[in-house]
Amino acid sequence: MKILVAVKRVVDYNVKVRIRSDGTGVDIANVKMSMNPFDEIALEEAVRLKEKGVATEVVAVSCGVAQCQETLRTAMAIGADRAILVESSEDLQPLAVAKLLKAILDKEQAGLVILGKQAIDDDCNQTGQMLAALAGLPQATFASKLELTDGRVLVTREVDGGSQMLSLGLPAVITADLRLNEPRYVTLPNIMKAKKKQLDVFKPQYLGVDVSPRIMTLKVTEPPKRKAGILVPDVATLVSKLRDDGLVV
């Protein structure tokens, strides 16, 4: 069985973003970029399934600018066999990405697609669900555990209040949550091997997909600032302040 994993190149999670003073967006020039942490987790899961002998091939896909090739080389260093870049400098939004992934899924005929649950730049949490809808497939989002047996996948999902278990027939779309696994560190020998693995580049037109954005960003601004707080010297002072604020009796 082939597993497709979608990975996104995003601003590294440690970076505190700066907003451009003209309000047109966030300044990402010269900022450290990394694979979206949830996508790393998705990829790790796929590679483990291959190592267990449940999957035969892991194909990593990314949609975006040419530099996404670096992200895909990292994916192959983690263990993806092959990679595909759908290259575009358009503002690719989740619906467009889902359409591109569907076109690739049709070509690759994968048995399972695993994505990160959300990208930490736009925080949309949509692509996996949209892909499932477009492909007419069942979905299991926010997965914290995955088991493949007898041609089905048993997924434990993190839900409000606890967890839920679903059994899905294949092919299916799964989105990875934080606790699905802990991704491995990439080793230097694997980085070297990844340079030789196959990486195909397509344009969206080749896949017959219209990627025009549906949502226009009018401006990007600072969030409301909290006024500065104070340090209190002891618990007694804290309690007295909370009483004055009417929050405790």
Place this chain on the structure above:
Amino acid sequence: MTALVIAEHDGTSIKVATRHAVTAAAQCGDVNVLVAGYNSNAAAVAASGIFGVSKVLHVNAAALVHGLAESVAAQIVAVTPNYSHILFAATEWGKNIAPRVAAMIDMAQISDVTRIVNSDTFERPIYAGGAIATVRSVDPIKVISVRTTAFDAAPDSGGTADVEDLVFVAVSSDVIFVGNEIAKNERPELTSAKIIVSGGRAMRSHEKFMEVMTPLADKLGAAMGASRAAVDAGYAPNDWQVGQTGKIVAPELYLACGISGAIQHLAGMKDSKLIVAINNDPEAPIFSVADYGLVADLFVAVPNLVSSL
């Protein structure tokens, strides 16, 4: 313009989160509510009592009992042509279904809306709340998930809507519900609690976490939350996680104990009315958002706090 709110319910009552979405919907147009469930008449009646709702659509079928995305989305898509806006509360349930609906009708979805500027323009946080984007959708139907902390909950009475029964739309989707493990919780629900006490990795173990935080939560009648680090380490259950990719909360009082205050955690609680932080590291980033900060050993300070209250 008419907006349709997709109700989250347990068959009998409508979850508070939905009523926050109703308030947002009222800013978009007339408000209808869809209740899709099994033996959910009571929920439909409850929805009709929500203030500001002019009509309730009810679909009743066994296949809808667990609220799975494939089935619920199909019911919604059957009625979307009548609406300008489709709204979900941005709960795990809402976030699971909203994008599926949007893609089925070839529309974009706008996640986690915090302000309705006008019928096609919205504000939403990006980069873990580090920036606010004002966006405009060019699609004829806006599919939206609403950040519940940004809108008040519409009152649950005073509404006199009619309930209209819809025909169930069957879907063939290969997904089987196997089970749930939902914690029984006597405490207030995290996302709607007035007071939240939250623990971090400094708790060092599950036993210590519960030993230190439970008396505090009990004293204050608070919900209990946790940082990602605490949950990852097994000190607290996953549904207690507050943060960018966990629960977003904005209580009257958020008390962070032993939480350093990583950007991703702040994203989940920095809109709280009052923030108190107890941490033995004076450099901890949490102090930059705390209204009252106490630099102290939490294992001494928290029990002290409990006995002083």
